[in-house]
Every structure is written in structure tokens, then in C-alpha cells.
Amino acid sequence: MSMLAVVVVIGGLALGGLLNVLVARLPREREMFGWPRCTRCGRRLAIWQLLPLVGWIFQGGRARCCGRRLHWVFPVVEVLCAAALFVFYVRYGLGTAFWFLSFVSAVLLLTAAIDWLHRVIYTLFILLPALICIIVSPWVPGLGLVASLVGAIFAGFAFLILFVLARFLFPSNAVPFGLGDVYLGIFIGAAVGITNLMPALFYGVVAAGVFAAGILLLRRAGRTDMPAYISYGSFLCIGALGYLIVQSLLREA
Numbered sequence: 001m002s003m004l005a006v007v008v009v010i011g012g013l014a015l016g017g018l019l020n021v022l023v024a025r026l027p028r029e030r031e032m033f034g035w036p037r038c039t040r041c042g043r044r045l046a047i048w049q050l051l052p053l054v055g056w057i058f059q060g061g062r063a064r065c066c067g068r069r070l071h072w073v074f075p076v077v078e079v080l081c082a083a084a085l086f087v088f089y090v091r092y093g094l095g096t097a098f099w100f101l102s103f104v105s106a107v108l109l110l111t112a113a114i115d116w117l118h119r120v121i122y123t124l125f126i127l128l129p130a131l132i133c134i135i136v137s138p139w140v141p142g143l144g145l146v147a148s149l150v151g152a153i154f155a156g157f158a159f160l161i162l163f164v165l166a167r168f169l170f171p172s173n174a175v176p177f178g179l180g181d182v183y184l185g186i187f188i189g190a191a192v193g194i195t196n197l198m199p200a201l202f203y204g205v206v207a208a209g210v211f212a213a214g215i216l217l218l219r220r221a222g223r224t225d226m227p228a229y230i231s232y233g234s235f236l237c238i239g240a241l242g243y244l245i246v247q248s249l250l251r252e253a
């Protein structure tokens, strides 16, 4: 592995760590700046505790300050971020495709983590990135303005239909599909383009289906500790990220 590849992996871990700061702070809507604090007890963290992945491992998955368990989502965000950037670097070098795909992956990981933990997708943090994808699409190899625009519009309409259907079928509060998922569809469409939209959504839809079926089976079997809902957006995000990684691995040189 070249020196530059090591730098990319460390950069990926660091980017994942930064995303985790947003994951921890955005839902609380305050203290966006200032020294990072423990997500459990609020005490100031030591620098070594902040190191991506390393901090989590050294603490044994528990906060050193209060002994409470740290959520597994945080190290997973950091590992996936580093893995994605490494694959993009190996495949595309440090060209436009690398920076574009890294940006898209960061947005997907941020959205996946917050939706998983809080069942929220922030409108600004998904529609603004969608707009950025459309604006830069003419310079992204294999994307282009038309594919990006049509992808965003098509996905937006398709998800809006699903959203209306879900509202109709589940009039209660436990709607499995929110307006945030519609915006997420628009972002994925803008990021991958209309030609890649179906395969990019495929993994997430299948994974969410398998997960939901598993929960239903376990509930039938008498388990009562199953979640009452699934974060559909998280599956779509991780599915799209998986697609980008696999596609980069498979694409001809």
C-alpha cells in the first residue's frame, strides 16, 4: 500500500469522526461549536477519546468518563467512511470522481446515522447536497447534468407516490415512510443519475425488506424487544453507499 493510500484511509477515518460530531450534535440543535463532550454524561472528552475508531476501541466501546456504553453506530460510520474513500482512491486516484464520491458518501453516512438514531432526516442537509450534486454534475465523469437532473426528478416523484401511499395505508403516527425519505430519494437520484438509480436503490430496498421480515418472524416467535419501526432511510443510504463501493470495485479500468 502506498503512502498516499495510508493518508487517504486516515483522512477517511478523520472525516468519519467529523461526521460523528454532526451526528451527535445536529439532533440536539445546540452547542454546534465548542469542545466535544461525552454523548452520555456531557463531560469534556480527552483528545485520545476523540480519535476516530482508536478512541472507541481503547475505551472498549464504553465511555471512560461514566462507563456507559457508546453506540456502535459511531465506529461503523468511521470504518465505512475510510473503506469507501480507500476504494474510490484505488479506483479513481485523486481525480474528480474521488472527491465527488467522497462527498456523496459523507452525506449518505451522516443521513444514515442520524435517521437510525433519531428517525429524522434533515431537509437542509439532504436537499442542499442534492443541489450541489446537480450543479457539479457536468464535471463528474459518467454522470452529467441531464442524468443527474432526471435522476433527481424521477426519484422525487417515485418516492412522493410511495409517501402518499404510505400515508393512505398507515393513517396512524407510525408512518414507515416520511417526507425526509422523499428528499433522500431526490439526493440519491441527483448523485448517481437516472441510469444508476435502480441498482443504487436496490440493495437498500432488499436489505430493509429482509430486516423487516426478520423482525416480524422474531415477533411471531414471541420476542417482545423488537423495534416498533425500521429506519427506512438508513437502509437506502447504506444500500446506495454499498452500490457506489461495489460499482467502483467492478468498473473496468
Ligand SMILES: [Zn+2]
Pocket (backbone or CB within 6 Å): 038, 039, 040, 041, 042, 043, 063, 064, 065, 066, 067, 068
Ligand atoms: Zn460520559
